Amino acid sequence: MISLPMAFALRAMNRLYTLEKPLTFSGKGAMIKLADLMVRSGSRRPLLVTDSFLLKNGMLDGLLEFLANEGCDVTVYDGIIPNPTFAVVEEGVAAIRAGKCDSVFAVGGGSAIDAAKVMAAASTSKKSLDKLAGILKVDQPLLPFYVVATTSGTGSEVTTAAVISDTQTHKKKFFVDPKYLPVAAAFDTDLLVSLPGPMTAGTGMDALTHAIEAFISRARTPATDRDAATAIRLIVEFLPVAYSNGNDEHAREMVALGSFLAGNAFTRAGLGYVHAISHQISAHYNTPHGLANAILLPRVLRFNRQVSAERFAELERMLQGNSSAPYALIQADQFIERVDALASTVGIPVNLDDLQQKDFASIAKDALAEARSSYAVPKVMRKSDVTKILNSVSNGSRSVDFA
Ligand SMILES: [Fe+2]
Incomplete structure (x- = not known):
């Protein structure tokens, strides 16, 4: 930390x-x-x-x-x-x-x-x-x-x-x-091309997380936005291809370049709660970093749904080329659904069996401390928010009620 x-x-x-x-x-x-x-x-x-x-x-x-x-x-x-x-x-x-x-x-x-x-x-x-x-x-x-x-x-x-x-x-x-x-x-x-499917999925979703967390960070700049948005476009389009056909060299190269740009964005704009929580989960259960991020990502995006609606909507419009949805919040929901669907497409489960209720308090405490000290997050979580996310990861429910 x-x-x-x-x-x-x-x-x-x-x-x-x-x-x-x-x-x-x-x-x-x-x-x-x-x-x-x-x-x-x-x-x-x-x-x-x-x-x-x-x-x-x-x-x-x-x-x-x-x-x-x-x-x-x-x-x-x-x-x-x-x-x-x-x-x-x-x-x-x-x-x-x-x-x-x-x-x-x-x-x-x-x-x-x-x-x-x-x-x-x-x-x-x-x-x-x-x-x-x-x-x-x-x-x-x-x-x-x-x-x-x-x-x-x-x-x-x-x-x-x-x-x-x-x-x-x-x-x-x-x-x-x-x-x-x-x-x-x-x-x-x-x-x-030799990277096995589960590692392709986990590392690719890790790169996507870097790009999205940088894109909604309060420390973002026009340069990090450009790199993050390009990374998201490349990973959303080519990760499913690289996952389903590992020998597709073009898809492999595009995902690698997306990961490179995402790394460039987050090394300047920082990360967010997906990483803050996943680091603690990995420390407790040795969960692979990319897998933990991939499971947490849609849930943390839902937590940021209101505050980052314009940012998510911008990404959705970029990916669709346009959007028939009339409001930013609807476009933001489309983006979150898209990320959720991408995780499913590349074989990411909705839950983590290893999570244990007895650890939730210490995971939440350490995650909040990491985010507080290290990341320019768009909206601050409470301990109860982290607990709700951990419960939803534990029981496999995609929706989290943050009210
Ligand atoms: Fe990461």
Whole structure:
């Protein structure tokens, strides 16, 4: 959870720094194009950060062959695990030092990218990992850092933050600094097509949540609105296609670009109650982040139905091309129904069996604290509102009476 000073610092950071989007490559062969850029930029001794699955399944053979042909001496670190720990980062830093690496090339989902960000920072810093945690703590330029995103959801390839678990304290530590933006990123359809259906659905709905929460945030700007709206258009159109036909390369690429734009929007405008509640649910029951978000999203949109009616209506008009519905509130309802239907189409259940009534009070308390300290939400929830949402998730009812 982000603390109050961290939320303040995040807002200050966004005011002080103009965050540029990283250069991106997408489509077939994008990973090699990115590696080519890295080599042309002078790297000869990269650290490849990935997970053992990608490596063992030969999905990086072409990359390793390309780098070998270019005369590179590659060190491989394939110890990435979900929710990477300080120990993982320390192993990576040791590999960088042993291999005298001059760059970091991450291939994977949010866990690989987050761990690689902090490896690239820690390897050039004299600070301990604990001292690098927090806002604007990076004291040296990172090793040049390149990212190939193999999932389409976290947006980590375009965010200024990384999350690493401290196994001593059992807390997640946030590392936030504009220096964590990579030099360049790639979305390679040869890798994206291998993402299984449930992960496609969960990560895609996570990206949609990023875009919608940024679009209704009070910290939004014209630039974040543009990125968020484009992301919503791409994900609504192409996520069902990518889910039903994983080999559709065009759909995969469009969802990846939507996720990238959504990440760009939320890293500046922030998130909202979907994330505030889902973080607590995941902490209690280890629920995958995207799945928890996808289940919560329509319910939180219904909570914001009145206050964000104009915003939702604008999105609905964009998606319909026009709308015959006469009032913004009706168009807003159409948008919420559309999000609900999209979740169903990609196999998201309406309820979570794991939820336990005894945990509702602490989930609600921590969710409200996270939102209060970190997000510019359009309307403040009460504890009873969170409880109503949790009850509806528990019993599988789509409608929530917030009166
Ligand atoms: Fe998320």
